[in-house]
Amino acid sequence: xxxxxxxxxxxxxxxxxxxxxxxxxxxxxxxxxxxxxxxxxxxxxxxxxxxxxxxxxxxxxxxxxxxxxxxxxxxxxxxxxxxxxxxxxxxxxxxxxxxxxxxxxxxxxxxxxxxxxxxxxxxxxxxxxxxxxxxxxxxxxxxxxxxxxxxxxxxxxxxxxxxxxxxxxxxxxxxxxxxxxxxxxxxxxxxxxxxxxxxxxxxxxxxxxxxxxxxxxxxxxxxxxxxxxxxxxxxxxxxxxxxxxxxxxxxxxxxxxxxxxxxxxxxxxxxxxxxxxxxxxxxxxxxxxxxxxxxxxxxxxxxxxxxxxxxxxxxxxxxxxxxxxxxxxxxxxxxxxxxxxxxxxxxxxxxxxxxxxxxxxxxxxxxxxxxxxxxxxx
Numbered sequence: 001x002x003x004x005x006x007x008x009x010x011x012x013x014x015x016x017x018x019x020x021x022x023x024x025x026x027x028x029x030x031x032x033x034x035x036x037x038x039x040x041x042x043x044x045x046x047x048x049x050x051x052x053x054x055x056x057x058x059x060x061x062x063x064x065x066x067x068x069x070x071x072x073x074x075x076x077x078x079x080x081x082x083x084x085x086x087x088x089x090x091x092x093x094x095x096x097x098x099x100x101x102x103x104x105x106x107x108x109x110x111x112x113x114x115x116x117x118x119x120x121x122x123x124x125x126x127x128x129x130x131x132x133x134x135x136x137x138x139x140x141x142x143x144x145x146x147x148x149x150x151x152x153x154x155x156x157x158x159x160x161x162x163x164x165x166x167x168x169x170x171x172x173x174x175x176x177x178x179x180x181x182x183x184x185x186x187x188x189x190x191x192x193x194x195x196x197x198x199x200x201x202x203x204x205x206x207x208x209x210x211x212x213x214x215x216x217x218x219x220x221x222x223x224x225x226x227x228x229x230x231x232x233x234x235x236x237x238x239x240x241x242x243x244x245x246x247x248x249x250x251x252x253x254x255x256x257x258x259x260x261x262x263x264x265x266x267x268x269x270x271x272x273x274x275x276x277x278x279x280x281x282x283x284x285x286x287x288x289x290x291x292x293x294x295x296x297x298x299x300x301x302x303x304x305x306x307x308x309x310x311x312x313x314x315x316x317x318x319x320x321x322x323x324x325x326x327x328x329x330x331x332x333x334x335x336x337x338x339x340x341x342x343x344x345x346x347x348x349x350x351x352x353x354x355x356x357x358x359x360x361x362x363x364x365x366x367x368x369x370x371x372x373x374x375x376x377x378x
Contacts, residue, residue, distance in 0.1 A: 003033045007079035010038035011091040011148075013045045013059045016215045019303060020111045020165075021085040022274075023180060025055045028083075037076045039069060039090055047271035074098050082106045084159075087114055087152035096158045108159035109178070110169050113299025114149040120219075120296040121146070166301040166322045180303035181371045184364065187310035192282035203267070203283050206236050208350055211284035213242040213277070214304045219297050221290030221318065222254055227339035230261040232347060242269040242280055281311040286349055286356075289317035293336040297321065309367040312360040316345050326370070330362035 006028055010021035018036075025034045035056040044050060045057065058076045060069055070090060077098050084095035084106065092108055099106040156162075162175030170177055198205060210229065216222045222241065229239045239262055244251045258266040272280060281287070287308035291297050301321050308315050315331040317323040324333045332349070334341045349356040 014041040111165035228342035231343040309363040
């Protein structure tokens with residue numbers, strides 16, 4: 001009997017939203033035939049997943065306003081089950097049309113609260129300005145536009161089933177929680193030599209390394225982390241930021257801000273392939289998830305916390321979304337937007353290193369338990 005075929009529709013092959021679709025495909029293909037289909041909004045696929053050959057990609061390049069290409073994308077979907085990643089027109093909207101035409105079941109995955117992003121962005125705007133921004137986003141349609149978010153929110157009932165990434169989203173939409181989990185057999189600290197990798201990446205053996213790993217945005221609190229590091233005078237203490245994409249103005253700002261505050265105690269890494277993430281985690285001592293608390297983050301769970309847990313790293317995270325529950329008993333939770341408290345906790349970890357190493361081991365064990373409990377439901 002032929003294997004069930006699932007097509008996962010990503011809203012974009014060009015940005016980090018592809019990561020969630022890739023995770024779902026990697027797991028589902030253990031039992032089913034799976035491909036990822038979607039629009040490519042730039043000349044190339046998003047760098048960290050560009051060269052991954054373990055999942056089939058089927059993308060269509062976008063030129064100008066892509067409404068006709070959204071229709072063309074439907075021809076690439078030849079599955080028994082349609083699985084839309086994110087409630088956006090360029091994924092879920094296409095899934096709805098394909099469901100209507102083919103009568104195939106449609107599942108929606110929600111890993112962020114898209115309306116939270118809109119509320120945060122529009123909070124300070126006048127009513128007229130909000131209206132203008134919404135109309136502009138509809139006319140100049142792009143992946144993740146406000147029009148796309150709002151329109152898709154109204155159509156969630158078209159989904160036959162829903163998966164979500166955290167408890168906040170489950171309370172809003174129902175469905176089954178599918179966390180951003182990682183393969184602990186592949187991401188395993190025992191497979192990586194910290195000393196050799198520090199030589200490879202130009203990090204001194206004497207350095208105490210604190211790392212932020214992810215896609216920096218204004219909501220991620222990276223400036224707070226930089227400020228916290230500046231409060232600690234230890235010359236061997238180094239901050240590594242992984243994921244700075246200098247094509248974005250905010251990332252260029254963060255780079256300069258860190259250089260001004262930390263000088264040689266700052267090291268930057270750009271977009272790195274997913275396969276290199278465990279190596280970079282191997283060179284670090286502490287991973288920090290400094291999320292700000294706002295409408296844009298209450299429904300967002302940073303996927304990189306699971307990479308850090310898999311690599312058994314001590315983790316400091318802010319009291320946002322599900323982070324306190326996930327790191328309960330195996331990580332340090334602090335207040336958001338508090339550089340002084342963050343600096344104090346960083347110092348504490350290095351001053352109590354044996355205790356911190358044990359905390360990292362508990363992180364890894366906790367992740368294994370999450371995988372065991374949650375993926376059984378999937």
